[in-house]
Amino acid sequence: QPRVFSGVQPTGNLHLGNYLGAIANFVPLQDEMPAIYCVVDLHAITAKHDADGLAGVTREVTAAYLAAGIDPAKAIIFNQSQVKEHAELAWIFNCVARMGWLNRMTQFKEKAGKNRENASVGLFAYPTLMAADILAYRATHVPVGDDQKQHLELTRDVAQKFNNDFAERIVELGLGVDNPNPNPELPDQLYFPLTEPIIAGPATRIMSLRDGTKKMSKSDPSDLSRINLKxxxxxxxxxxxxxxxxxxxxxxxxxxxxxxxxxxxxxxxxxxxxxxxxxxxxxxxxxxxxxxxxxxxxxxxxxxxxxxxxxxxxxVADPGHIDAVLRDGAERAAAIAEPVLKDVRRICGFLECR
Ligand code: AQP
The missing domain is CATH 1.10.240.10 (Tyrosyl-Transfer RNA Synthetase)
Structure with a gap:
């Protein structure tokens, strides 16, 4: 069943790149298939974060979703930390993904910089949490900017390895769906879909206003480098x-x-x-x-x-309304992710004693 998932980190100033590369593309998709748009606050703590400001920035990203035209009556809007299945599935995927895969991630290399020994383990494992965000809903489509392409490839690798490693149990437990693209290298029954990125639209990579070779970024210290939505x-x-x-x-x-x-x-x-x-x-x-x-x-x-x-x-002047949207969204998101995690626990073979 087609389903779209995407997210934006509450890490500061939302900018024109976030809008044109991602949020603006979320809007039409809500009319094409079930859509889930997340404010990925667990990702926001992988680098040093301002705990006092996190709730406010989370509301701001939500406000940007709503202001851009995402309709909470159609799409699910929620913040990641409120649906515990993301963190649980991320742990399982940490045990599926290989160190070599994560070592190749260019975003980690860029964000960790020279001081890699001092980067958080969470920053290194960022892509497995992203795979969990997507696959907790067995989402088939993910609209993102060009910088996320490599992370989406990793999500497919994680799904593929999980499907292969547990192929027999998936069939035995009757939890698989027919592989839509039969392929001798893949099992006939898959649990997780091989998600397609949607890197579309006229602005998949907006560059800094101060340096045309660098991506426009929330974390650029120069405010002159970006046009903020605010x-x-x-x-x-x-x-x-x-x-x-x-x-x-x-x-x-x-x-x-x-x-x-x-x-x-x-x-x-x-x-x-x-x-x-x-x-x-x-x-x-x-x-x-x-x-x-x-x-x-x-x-x-x-x-x-x-x-x-x-x-x-x-x-943003009415935080009560934003919180109500997020609360409702978290309930609807959990209702999809909980049964997926129940399946995943059975596939992995955990003893269920409560
Ligand atoms: N410059 C950009 N051009 C087009 N799309 C972009 N995106 C980010 N920058 C550009 C897309 O926005 C979505 C949300 O991004 P994110 O919150 O996950 O942050 P990011 O990709 O790490 O980039 P930022 O916004 O510059 O934040 P920092 O500075 O914290 O790294 C994604 O779909 C992304 O592709």
Whole structure:
């Protein structure tokens, strides 16, 4: 049965990359299949976190989901720590995944930096918790930005190894479903689906406004590097004005953006916000300097983001409503994840004595 799952970490300033690369893509999917959107607060503590601020940021991400158009009557919205099955399944997956797989994860290498010995074990095991988030609902589709591609591949590897390691028990217990893509390397009956990433839309990787080779990121120390969903119109205009560019005018063809990462990024943001193709944007601004393009981009960004920011601010002012949405979502999520974990415990062979 198709089901979509995705999540965003409550780790600080939600930015344009989170919105265009992920949240905006969540919205149409809620009409296509059952959808679960999580605020992944267990992931947020894998790096040093502000315990006093965590609840507030969790509500802010929830407000962004709602403001973007996710409807809690259709999709399930909840925060991860409230459904204990995520942590339980993550432990089981820690025993399925191999150290070598996790050692290859580029996000761990980037986030741990040079001081790897000092990174938390949780940061290292981040991808197995992500696999658990998805597979606790046996989700088949996960919309994410391009940076999460490798983690989704690991999720498939975990599902595949679990299905293989326990193939006989899955059949004996009658818990499998027919493999939709029969393959000699896979058992005929699977318990976990091999989840498909959805890395789609015009903005799967928005880059920093200060460095076109680095991804726009919540954790970048420079606030000028990103457009936050909470920024005012003045903030947005200032950040775009100060965005790094090169001295050349905009080209008329995509070829002319080669080796100009900052220019390419701004054109990509314009295209994503306007719904035009990059080629159309270049056709409209061919030969124009950034002194013309940047104000047009700032106006467009304000026009598109101001309604979302306004709605987020309105929602955050009513924490009772947000908490009620999350509480209801956690109950609905647990009702799906509990039976999955019951199956998984039986498949693993744990003695059930209570
Ligand atoms: N720059 C980006 N462009 C497109 N999509 C992006 N995403 C993140 N940055 C970009 C997508 O947003 C979703 C939620 O991301 P996350 O909360 O899991 O955080 P992250 O991927 O680790 O990136 P951030 O937002 O920059 O946070 P920090 O600084 O804490 O690492 C994901 O679908 C992600 O692909």
């Amino acid at each position: 920024d005012t119109a003045e903030d947005i205009a200032k950040k775009i004005r100060k965005a790094k560019t090169d001295p050349e005018p905009l080209p008329s063809e995509m070829e002319g953006l080669k080796d100009r990462p900052e220019a390419e990024n701004l054109v990509g943001i314009f295209a994503a916000l306007s719904g035009l193709s990059r080629e159309q944007v270049l056709a409209d601004f061919a030969g124009q300097p950034f002194s013309v393009f940047k104000p047009a981009l700032a106006d467009l960004a304000v026009e598109k983001l101001a309604p979302i920011t306004g709605e987020m601010n309105r929602l």
